[in-house]
Amino acid sequence: MEDVVNTEKSKLEEATKRITFLSRKLDDLENRSRRSNLRVVNLPEKVENPDAVAFLEKWLCETLGRSIFPTPPIIERAHRLPGRQNTDRPRVMIMKFLNFQDVVRVMRAARQKGRVMYGDQEIKFFPDLSAEVLRQRRRFDDIKQRLRSLNLRYGIVYPAKLRVTVNGQTREFEDPWDAEKFLQGIQNTDEL
Template sequence: MPPKTIKPAQHLKPSGQMEEEGKVLASKKLAEPQSEDNAATNDDILRAVQSLREDCSKQFTDTMDAINGIKSDLLSQAQRMGAAEERISQAEEDVIALQHKVNKLEETTEFLRNKVQDLEDRGRRSNLRLLGLPEKMEGSNMCAFIENFLPTILRDEFGSPPVTERAHRVGQVNPNRPSTPRAIVIKFLNYQDREKALRAARKMKELRYEGQRISLFPDLSAETRQRQRQFDGVKAQLRGMGIRYGMLYPAHLIVTHAGQQHVFKTVAEADDFVRSVRTTA
């Protein structure tokens, strides 16, 4: 086998020399004229940069226009909000003024309602209501019947027969309760006759005519009667306890207990009194 040929060893250049040679080669390359491909590439880059600048400029302009539009809208909204706040403030002031007027009108309305109710009740002061008299018992002349009827049931309380200005039944016959007679309103010519009849009825406590139980009451307005009916529950309890009571105009409950009189203007006060009496009993 022939012996291998040994290559002669290569001599390595120093690092400083290699750097100098690299710089020389680079300078030579820069000194060489650029090719047409490199020039075309630079033009493309310039055009792309120019196009990018134009796009950016356009987008910036569009953005500024949008911002200016938003600013304009915000300014318009701020103006409208200011105007709306002024109108709301004015409306609140108007509402307060109107509320004061409404309160004043409500007070005036309540005063006038009470005044009308009082006038209506005063117009009925000479009237009495007769309950329980069967239908058609009065015949064809109601006034003549009443003038003979009252002295009979009140046992000659009147020195002379009372004079009635008019008398008539109220409302229509209830088809669901045909046996229930309608009330009779009696208007006396003399107020004193009305008072005599009412005092005699209260003194006798129970009135009967031909086996029928009848009652005499003051003739009051519907509003006053409604206010007095609120005490019906309390009056029922007082009757059960054997305590005397009565009604004062317009709607006050008067109770006589243990030799003392108590006047109650509200149902709550009367209920408290009944509870206290039951507790101490």
Template sequence: MADGNVGNAGDEVTRNLPILEAIKDLKTGFSNRQDGVLAAIAGMRKEVGECMERVNNAELRISGTEDTIIHLQAKVQSLESKNKVMEDKVIDLEARSRSSNLRLVNMPEKAEGDDACLFLEKWIPEALDIPSLNSKLTLVRAHRIGQRSDPNAPPRTLIMTFLNDRDKMTVLKAVRAKKQLLYKDRPVRFYPDLAAGIHKKQKEFDAVRQKLRTRGIGYGMLLPAKLLVTHKDKTQTFENPADVEAFIRRIEEEMPGRTGL
């Protein structure tokens, strides 16, 4: 009976041997695959670590670059501010150097003869009907601007410097009061002698001045380049056209029915 049991057990082992071999093979396969997966994971971890290190380095460089950009932007803004101050000072100095000057446009060539100062000192009081300046007006210097290369070109501008700034203002006031100024039936015009920078700044107000004119709002230019606006007995000074645009919009809101900007 015991021998029979042993025989049966041996037979069962024999029958299960392929299964055991298959299980062993599966374990070996799983082990090999697991080793491969673990190796792949280790490789990926290494690559991810290297990638993270590169990302961190890149972030540090970007952060440093951003800090540099912020510093440079602040420096540029500071330099722009200083440059604006210097530019304004230069324009102001040039305006002061020209404050006693006037320009005379369209005066025929050679009308002044050999002595432009003497000619203008006599002609200006007579043409503008300013008896108070007779035998009193004194010019420091007067001359034409530029060279005349084409005889058919318009007359060169005459520029003059007054000894007394009060006399210059008297002349300007008389010019504004006179509708037309003639020299031998030829229209001539006086203008302040403005520096190029001031003239450019004043030209920036041309569009808003036109809008003020169409709305019947009084205005005037203050040297070097400020717009003086009077509305409802209130006077305001503007240093840039954008502020004037905003002022006009406020007026339009107060007066419905008027044409907007």
């Protein structure tokens, strides 16, 4: 009887390892398929009508500068995420670029510009990531808020590492608990 239990336990452990491996592989493939996508947050509703692709190609050139895009980037398709239209916030728009380099140029230009505006709305650009990676990144939300309040420089490195720079020293954290301990240590020693 004990042999049967051990055999079944071994099979279960093996199956669990396989499921974990396949889940990670699936998530990686999903993120690779999204790498030419960008999420546009806060773009007012219906400004893109009737042709979202044409609107975005023109708007990106005008807003980010012709020096970045001497010719308009080629956007294969663009759409808003489904959602409630009766909220105060506009739905997120996703654009799929033909060339990944255009994604990089948009992100770099937006970062250099500082604030990208459409009318009085500040527009933000984010990579289009899988739900699992977004979940992993959300674990750092509380710490990021505290870092902002302390005017500390930080960023998220793919897939979900928090990078913090203090006094020219850069540290990376995969676990929010480690980042929390680091932040408490900084606050306790008044290095700020």
